[in-house]
Amino acid sequence: MGARIGVLGGGQLGRMLALAGYPLGLEFRFLDPAAEASAGQVAELWVGDYEDGPLLERFGEGLDRVTLEFENVPLTALERLASRLPVYPPSRALAVAQDRLSEKAFFQRLGIPTPLFYPVERYADLLEGLERIGCPALLKTRRLGYDGKGQFLLREPAQAQEAWARLGGVPLILEAFVPFKRELSILGVRSARGEVAFYPLVENQHRGGILRKSLAPAPGAGALQPQAEALARRIMEALGYVGLLAVELFEVEGGLWANEMAPRVHNSGHWTIEGAETSQFENHLRAVLGWPLGSTAPRGHTAMLNLVGLRPDFSRVLGVPGAHLHWYGKVVRPGRKVGHITLRSDSPATLAERLEWLESLLAAVVPPTE
Amino acid sequence: MGARIGVLGGGQLGRMLALAGYPLGLEFRFLDPAAEASAGQVAELWVGDYEDGPLLERFGEGLDRVTLEFENVPLTALERLASRLPVYPPSRALAVAQDRLSEKAFFQRLGIPTPLFYPVERYADLLEGLERIGCPALLKTRRLGYDGKGQFLLREPAQAQEAWARLGGVPLILEAFVPFKRELSILGVRSARGEVAFYPLVENQHRGGILRKSLAPAPGAGALQPQAEALARRIMEALGYVGLLAVELFEVEGGLWANEMAPRVHNSGHWTIEGAETSQFENHLRAVLGWPLGSTAPRGHTAMLNLVGLRPDFSRVLGVPGAHLHWYGKVVRPGRKVGHITLRSDSPATLAERLEWLESLLAAVVPPTE
Numbered sequence: 103m104g105a106r107i108g109v110l111g112g113g114q115l116g117r118m119l120a121l122a123g124y125p126l127g128l129e130f131r132f133l134d135p136a137a138e139a140s141a142g143q144v145a146e147l148w149v150g151d152y153e154d155g156p157l158l159e160r161f162g163e164g165l166d167r168v169t170l171e172f173e174n175v176p177l178t179a180l181e182r183l184a185s186r187l188p189v190y191p192p193s194r195a196l197a198v199a200q201d202r203l204s205e206k207a208f209f210q211r212l213g214i215p216t217p218l219f220y221p222v223e224r225y226a227d228l229l230e231g232l233e234r235i236g237c238p239a240l241l242k243t244r245r246l247g248y249d250g251k252g253q254f255l256l257r258e259p260a261q262a263q264e265a266w267a268r269l270g271g272v273p274l275i276l277e278a279f280v281p282f283k284r285e286l287s288i289l290g291v292r293s294a295r296g297e298v299a300f301y302p303l304v305e306n307q308h309r310g311g312i313l314r315k316s317l318a319p320a321p322g323a324g325a326l327q328p329q330a331e332a333l334a335r336r337i338m339e340a341l342g343y344v345g346l347l348a349v350e351l352f353e354v355e356g357g358l359w360a361n362e363m364a365p366r367v368h369n370s371g372h373w374t375i376e377g378a379e380t381s382q383f384e385n386h387l388r389a390v391l392g393w394p395l396g397s398t399a400p401r402g403h404t405a406m407l408n409l410v411g412l413r414p415d416f417s418r419v420l421g422v423p424g425a426h427l428h429w430y431g432k433v434v435r436p437g438r439k440v441g442h443i444t445l446r447s448d449s450p451a452t453l454a455e456r457l458e459w460l461e462s463l464l465a466a467v468v469p470p471t472e
Numbered sequence: 473m474g475a476r477i478g479v480l481g482g483g484q485l486g487r488m489l490a491l492a493g494y495p496l497g498l499e500f501r502f503l504d505p506a507a508e509a510s511a512g513q514v515a516e517l518w519v520g521d522y523e524d525g526p527l528l529e530r531f532g533e534g535l536d537r538v539t540l541e542f543e544n545v546p547l548t549a550l551e552r553l554a555s556r557l558p559v560y561p562p563s564r565a566l567a568v569a570q571d572r573l574s575e576k577a578f579f580q581r582l583g584i585p586t587p588l589f590y591p592v593e594r595y596a597d598l599l600e601g602l603e604r605i606g607c608p609a610l611l612k613t614r615r616l617g618y619d620g621k622g623q624f625l626l627r628e629p630a631q632a633q634e635a636w637a638r639l640g641g642v643p644l645i646l647e648a649f650v651p652f653k654r655e656l657s658i659l660g661v662r663s664a665r666g667e668v669a670f671y672p673l674v675e676n677q678h679r680g681g682i683l684r685k686s687l688a689p690a691p692g693a694g695a696l697q698p699q700a701e702a703l704a705r706r707i708m709e710a711l712g713y714v715g716l717l718a719v720e721l722f723e724v725e726g727g728l729w730a731n732e733m734a735p736r737v738h739n740s741g742h743w744t745i746e747g748a749e750t751s752q753f754e755n756h757l758r759a760v761l762g763w764p765l766g767s768t769a770p771r772g773h774t775a776m777l778n779l780v781g782l783r784p785d786f787s788r789v790l791g792v793p794g795a796h797l798h799w800y801g802k803v804v805r806p807g808r809k810v811g812h813i814t815l816r817s818d819s820p821a822t823l824a825e826r827l828e829w830l831e832s833l834l835a836a837v838v839p840p841t842e
Binding site: 394 | 514801
């Protein structure tokens with residue numbers, strides 16, 4: 103039979119991993135604390151705590167590889183599994199990515215430009231940080247932030263108390279707000295045999311801290327591709343990385359700065375399912391298995407729209423030529439990513455026209471209230 | 473939640489239907505007599521007999537649509553389900569397709585060129601048929617033939633007794649052997665709302681009665697596309713067809729002849745997963761749900777190779793650029809379709825070169841013995 107892959111986390115990323123892996127003859131077993139985890143609709147789901155040692159022992163039995171789709175898995179869980187079978191990406195990649203301070207320090211150590219930052223444990227640190235960095239600045243929890251949660255934007259130093267009241271009490275980091283032109287991401291993948299490949303840069307548009315739209319390849323970003331690949335390669339090699347890695351970037355005057363990284367398949371890579379020769383999900387699995395990586399070449403021009411807290415009429419969405427629906431089978435709640443739509447075209451002009459159609463259609467959907 | 477689709481049959485076609493349907497938010501329930509049916513690895517599988525009425529009643533409960541991936545489902549099963557919920561394709565399409573004699577007569581009635589044929593019930597019919605049709609001719613069982621099974625090629629009338637000894641005793645049909653240039657197929661899809669779309673013609677190469685290779689779009693077949701579409705459209709409209717329909721064709725001097733049809737997704741359409749904007753599996757589901765059909769436009773040039781009775785080294789297959797593996801999770805047995813590989817390229821020359829590489833790689837695989 104095919105290889106058996108254990109996956110820590112059972113959200114939509116895991117679901118799409120399984121759907122990409124079945125054609126490769128792979129079998130999947132997911133672990134997630136939530137019984138309604140999205141991957142459970144398409145694969146075997148174990149419901150349990152990542153800290154439950156005996157459960158992890160049993161979970162690992164009969165598996166050939168373990169990977170993850172959620173980067174805040176406790177390192178102890180990874181290490182316990184890694185003592186029995188190959189676990190990718192390596193736990194040191196998670197150790198770095200789970201803590202914004204280690205992450206920024208790591209970028210700095212590798213000579214990768216990143217916003218000024220200052221560790222904040224006490225209120226005094228915040229004041230000192232604001233003096234060094236100036237405003238605007240972002241105060242963030244070092245751990246467990248996602249989709250803009252656990253952040254406070256200080257437009258002026260007078261907001262220090264308010265920011266502290268909101269976030270203080272856990273380890274924080276103060277970061278300079280970067281006057282970026284746009285946000286990009288680079289998706290790299292490195293296999294267990296050391297083969298490396300990169301997708302073209304993606305342009306990402308956020309609203310309310312949540313990714314709403316990606317354009318791939320990022321228009322007019324060809325000249326930035328070598329710099330992006332070089333920094334992602336440096337990160338992957340420094341970590342002995344295996345699997346797909348996403349690095350979120352700011353495009354600024356003069357080049358690219360690294361904002362943060364995700365040691366897993368990434369929302370800004372969903373376009374690759376239809377928009378690239380090989381999807382990020384398949385390439386992550388190929389990497390983890392030590393198989394040759396698939397071509398990362400784009401197929402035409404692609405836009406990806408997240409469905410956040412709303413369920414459109416599927417039939418109307420599919421009426422837009424070139425639209426591909428991905429529904430995650432989740433209950434719709436405000437602010438929750440419940441699906442995405444990929445729009446692909448061979449021509450940028452046709453893509454722009456259809457994107458307008460699709461966006462106006464989505465804008466008319468009435469979201470459910472809390 | 474999404475619509476629930478019941479599928480009669482749980483082989484690889486069903487498996488690929490489910491994998492295409494999950495992103496559309498669909499849920500699946502399969503019925504198959506075999507507990508090891510391939511779709512059961514990725515979806516809910518009920519093991520049971522298609523003739524088990526009470527089981528069918530329970531199977532239909534809570535479903536929104538029923539479809540099939542195996543055309544030899546008893547019509548009574550379809551009709552029993554159709555009295556409770558929409559079942560597509562309609563049972564009259566199956567009635568025609570399940571019997572080679574009705575099928576040929578149906579083509580004839582629609583004015584679609586098809587080989588000369590003669591019904592054979594008794595040995596005397598065979599002799600009479602051979603006199604009318606001449607040799608070479610094919611004697612076939614009217615029902616339940618697939619992959620070249622239930623056929624006998626008569627090169628000369630003297631083989632009548634041998635052919636009769638092999639196949640006699642069930643209703644048969646004698647067909648003229650058509651000196652075709654090549655075999656093609658046209659895949660059409662018609663939605664519950666009457667929308668119709670066609671994929672480009674596919675060239676199919678068989679060996680031992682089993683499809684081995686498809687090339688899509690069929691090289692140099694552009695001029696035949698209108699005739700192929702017209703005949704497939706006539707068939708679909710005559711049957712009030714809903715879903716994907718494959719018509720196998722002979723290219724002869726002067727045009728196309730219909731050989732047979734399959735009222736389901738088809739092996740010669742597997743290339744559409746990577747080689748077309750929308751796969752045959754997704755379009756079948758869209759059709760059954762009355763949703764808009766997706767674009768059937770090809771993306772570059774594609775070859776599909778069936779894996780028949782052998783399991784190649786996956787890693788070596790995936791080392792061929794543009795190769796996409798589809799493994800069905802079945803036990804490998806001689807003559808059994810256990811997977812396929814799609815090879816895609818933007819350039820026909822590159823495709824040809826890589827196809828040679830892939831074929832030589834597959835030729836070196838030692839198949840297991842019976």
